[in-house]
Amino acid sequence: MNIPAYAHAIVRSALPAVPTSRQVSGLECCLCKEAFGGQAAIALSPTSTSGLFGCRSCLTRLVAQARRARDQSLTQNAERARTEAAEWQVLQDHYLATLDGVRLAAEAVARLALDGDGVEPLKVAWLSIALESAHSWAKHESPGRPESIVPDESPVHDAEFQLDLEMISAREAVADRLAYHVVNSATPAEPEMCEEFECPQDCSGQHDFFDIDCGPDQVFDDLAECGIVVERPDPAPAHAVRLRRLVDANIPKESRSRASGRDLVDVLARFGIDADDSDSLVCAAAVGLVTEAWLDEPLDEIRAARKGPSAGEVLAQSVDLYRIARESFMAAKNAGPEALLGFQAIAADVTLPWAGGSRFTLRSTGEPTADFVQNVDNRVWYTSKLMQEHGWREAVLQRAAAAAYMASDHFGMPGWRALVSSTMQKLGSLDRSSAPQALQDLADVEEKLREAPDQLGVAALDWLFDQGLLD
Secondary structure: OOOOHHHHHHHHHHOOOOOOHHHHOOOEOOOOOOEOOOOOOEEOOOOOOOOOEEOHHHHHHHHHHHHHHHHHHHHHHHHHHHHHHHHHHHHHHHHHHHHHHHHHHHHHHHHHHHOOOOOOHHHHHHHHHHHHHHHHHHHHOOOOOOOOOOOOOOHHHHHHHHHHHHHHHHHHHHHHHHHHHHHHHHOOOOHHHHHHHOOOOOOOOOOOOOOOOOOOOHHHHHHHHOOOOOOOOOOOOHHHHHHHHHHHOOOOHHHOOOOOHHHHHHHHHHOOOOOOOHHHHHHHHHHHHHHHHOOOHHHHHHHOOOOOOOHHHHHHHHHHHHHHHHHHHHHHHHHOHHHHHHHHHHHOOOOOOOOOOOOOOHHHHOOOOHHHHHHHHHHHHHHHHHHHHHOHHHHHHHHHHHHHHHOOOOOOOHHHHHHHHHHHHHHHOOOOOOOOHHHOOHHHHHHHHHHOHHHHOHHHHHHHHHOOOOO
C-alpha cells in the first residue's frame, strides 16, 4: 500500500510511544492493536521485516483523514491569499500614488532651482529640505509582499527608479544654485566692471556668475589646502589626445560640454558610422554603453585580482552584453528609457556566469563589487536621463560618439572587421597544433569572429590573446 507524503505526519502521530513485542514482531497492528490474522501486515519503517506494522483498514482511515485536512488547508490558504492580495493591492496603489506625487514635486523643485530669477536661494534650500523629507516618508511606506503572493512584474520598481532619477536631478539643480549663490554672495563688489558689462546707473557692482570653469586640476589644489591629498589622474595617452583633438575639431567650443546632435553626426562620420543608418547607429551606441558602464575602471581592478577574468572571458561577456544593450536601445525607442533597465540588471549581476562557456562570476573573485555595480547604475542612469530630457536619438548619438572615441575597433564597430582580417592573416601562418579544436577550421573561425566571437569559447579566445592576435 502506498502512503502519500501528505499523510506521513498523521500516521506518525498515531504510532504508540512504546510498542509491544507483538507489534514489533508484526503479529498485531500497532494502530488498532488487533491481530493481523489473515490480513497483510504493512510495514511502516524503511524495511519490510522490522519496525512497526499497520493494517490496511487503519492506514486507509488515516490517509483519508489526512486528505481532508490537506484539502481544508488548501482552501484556507487560497482564501488567505485572496484576502492578502486585495489588501496588498490597496497598499501598493497608495504607495505608487505617493511615489508619483513626490516625483512631480522633485520635478517642480528642479525647475524652480534652475530658474535663477524666480525663487530666492533661501526658499530653494527650504524646498530641498521639504522634498527630502517627503522622499524619506514615501520610501518608509513601501509595502512588503506577503508570502502568499507569487512574485510578478510589479510597477513599484519602475516607479522607484523614476523617482530616484528625479531626486538626483533636483539635488543637482539645488546644489548648483546654492553653490553659485554662496560664491556670488562672498564676491566683493566691483563697480569698475560696470562699464564693461554696460550696467545701469544704479548698479552696485555686485555681478553674479552662473558658469565658472576651474579646469580639471583645480579641485586637487583646493583639497590640498584643506589637508586632503588626492592623487591626480595620469595624463591621457598620446593616441587618446589625438582622438580627442579629432573630436574637438568637429565640435564648437561653446558646445563641448555636451555636443549637439549635428556635431555628433559629423564626428561619427569621421569614424565610418552613418548616423542616418539606424542599425549602425544603434550598434555603436550599444558598444558605447557597454564600454562606459561595464568596461570601465572598476572592472580593470577586478581583472587585476588573482581570481580575475581572463581576456577571453572579458571579450566573450562584452559581446553578449553588446547584444543586450543593442536590444535595449531598440526597445527604448518606443518604450522609453525604462527599457535600459534590462541591460542594467544583467550587466550589474555579480552572480551571473559569463558567456563563452565560462564559469566566472564577479562574486567568485572575492573582490569588492560595490564600485562596479554603482558605475553600471550611474552610466545607465545618465543615458536614461539623456533620453528622457533630450530624446531617444540624442542619447543614442551620445553613446555612439563615446564608442567612436574609446572603442572604435570593438565588436559591433566598423574597426572590428579590420581587426578580424588582421587576426586571420596572422593566424593562418601560426602552428595551431596546440590550439583548441575550435580554431582548426579557419573559415569557421573567421565567420564566428565577425559575427559572434563568444561562440568560439573562452579557451579559443584566450589562445588568440596569448598569441597577441586580438590585443
